[in-house]
Amino acid sequence: MTYFWRDRVGEVHLMHYAVTDGEALYELVYNTLDQTWSLNGLHTEQP
Amino acid sequence: MNAFFASVEQQANPELRGKPIAVVGGSERTVITTSSYEARAKGVKTGMAVWEGKRVCPELIIVVGDNRKYTYTSSKINEIFRDYTPEVEAFSIDESWLDITHSLGIFGSAETIAYLIKARIRHSFGITCSIGIAPNKLLAKLASDMKKPDGLTIIAPDDVLRVLERMPINELCGIGKKMQRHLNMMSIHTCGELGRCEEARLTSKFGITGSRLKQMGQGIDHSTVIQFGEEAAVKSVGHSRTLERDIDDPAEIRHFLLQLSEMVGSRARKYNVSGKTIHLYVRYADFFSSWGKQTTLKNYINQSDDIYRASLSIIDTVKLEQPVRLLGVSLSNLKHHAEQLPLFGVERKKLFATQAMDKINDRFGSMAVTYGSLLPEKESAGSHVIPPSWRPDGIRSVDVK
Structure with a gap:
């Protein structure tokens, strides 16, 4: 994990985790209300 | 904080560390909001168009900023400050004033507090900051700008006049380009010259602001650190x-x-x-x-x-x-x-x-x-640039008649 931040949409708290496997950077988001994970973004060096 | 948005992005994405990057407000935006020190070393400046940035630094990497990262990080950093004093005033998303007068007995010295804060910010977020220690807010801001990145500058009370003597007036917080031009036309270029200028000469040109300008030139600032909840009510x-x-x-x-x-x-x-x-x-x-x-x-x-x-x-x-x-x-x-x-x-x-x-x-x-x-297709209007009025705790009070 490289970075963590939180924000809120209405009453829902979202926890954002930037994680990397060495090749790409993924933004995973945990929704504290639904208790679900989602992939919010993917960055790679190569197009 | 030093190159705050760019530093946060470099921490979030290790691939960007040590590289020249520029943060922009939105995918369609062409003006650089901030850039990393690697980019600044090659001539990239805030306010430049992306094409200008790419011209002076062809390897420049453009990153679309994410305000949620910055506001969260800023709030957490201000929480760290409050571990050392309750008197914390957020000046902007990446600048705060701390009045540590009453904390010195607990922590020993201003320098100790500064080093502790720097270490904790670096440990928690991997980013650096520049701290200025001085007798008042005006001088603390000046001191923090004197050494970047990762600086710690102390202006001791006995040293104020010496430091200000040859300091260009535009280095003072509150003197913008327009004011600088006016003062330059009066042959005032340094803080020393501003502090020595007759008050009547300044007030005749700038009104009541003239007195304040003279005080600024002398390094005098009586404004206090206004902690959260004690700000002037929003009007x-x-x-x-x-x-x-x-x-x-x-x-x-x-x-x-x-x-x-x-x-x-x-x-x-x-x-x-x-x-x-x-x-x-x-x-x-x-x-x-x-x-x-x-x-x-x-x-x-x-x-x-x-x-x-x-x-x-x-x-x-x-x-x-x-x-x-x-x-x-x-x-x-x-x-x-x-x-x-x-x-x-x-x-x-x-x-x-x-x-x-x-x-x-x-x-x-x-x-x-x-x-x-x-609703239709235009939901994302706005490049989500953080306004200067943003504060870590949000706006709480609204003044009413």
């Missing part, structure tokens, strides 16, 4: 947004005005206030020219469509000279809105609909329910 409710791209289409401008009016109205209703004066602010595509106009109504309003109509009545009186870069709407002349049911059915329905909409938006997030005309 208006407003929103401004830099647009995703410069626009000149009147329909798009109206669309965006409606969006801003809804944001202002929703916040005014949340605070249970209404206002009589609507102020509209427009900044043009050239980044520098702008205007602001206001209108005062007979009645107090806080319904979004009323705010929108008042904003339209202002913009309709102006011929726009260039495409628009930024729009701002604010509601002032506020009073507490004692809830009163409208007499007529149509008005009452409108009030109930608005209340229902506000409740849903409070629960599911702003704009979860909004005007139909705001």
Whole structure:
């Protein structure tokens, strides 16, 4: 994990985790209300 | 914080570390909000167009900023500050003043506190900051700007006049380019010269500000650190947004005005206030020219469509000279809105609909329910540039008559 931040949409708290496997950077988001994970973004060096 | 947005992005994405990067407000935006020190070393500056940045630094990596990361990090950093003193004033998203007068007995010295803060910020977020230690806010800000990145500068009380003697006046917080030009025309170029200038000469030119300028030149600043909750009460409710791209289409401008009016109205209703004066602010595509106009109504309003109509009545009186870069709407002349049911059915329905909409938006997030005309394909209007008024704890108080 490289970075963590939180924000809120209405009453829902979202926890954002930037994680990397060495090749790409993924933004995973945990929704504290639904208790679900989602992939919010993917960055790679190569197009 | 040093190159705050860029540093956060470099921490979030290790691939960017040690590389020249520039952060922009949105994917369509072409102006650089901030850049990493690696980019600055190659001549990239804040406010440059992306193409200019790429010209001076071809390997420049453009990153679209994510405000949620910055506001969260800033809030957490301000929490660290509060471990050392309750007297913390956030000046902007990446600058704060701390009054540690009463904490010295606990922590030993100002330097110890500074080193502890630097270490904790680096440990928690991997980013560096520059700290200035001085007898007052003016000098602390000056000191923090003297060594970047990762600096620690102390201006001791006995050293103030020596430091200021040859310091260019534009280094002082509060002296912008315009003021600098005026002072230069009076042959004042350094803080030493400003401090020695006769007060009458300064006041005859700048009025009451003249006395303050002389004090600034002498390193005198009596302003106190205003901690959260003790700020001057807010006298208006407003929103401004830099647009995703410069626009000149009147329909798009109206669309965006409606969006801003809804944001202002929703916040005014949340605070249970209404206002009589609507102020509209427009900044043009050239980044520098702008205007602001206001209108005062007979009645107090806080319904979004009323705010929108008042904003339209202002913009309709102006011929726009260039495409628009930024729009701002604010509601002032506020009073507490004692809830009163409208007499007529149509008005009452409108009030109930608005209340229902506000409740849903409070629960599911702003704009979860909004005007139909705001929905199609233009949801992402605005490049989400953080306004200077942003504070870690959000705006809590709204002043009313």
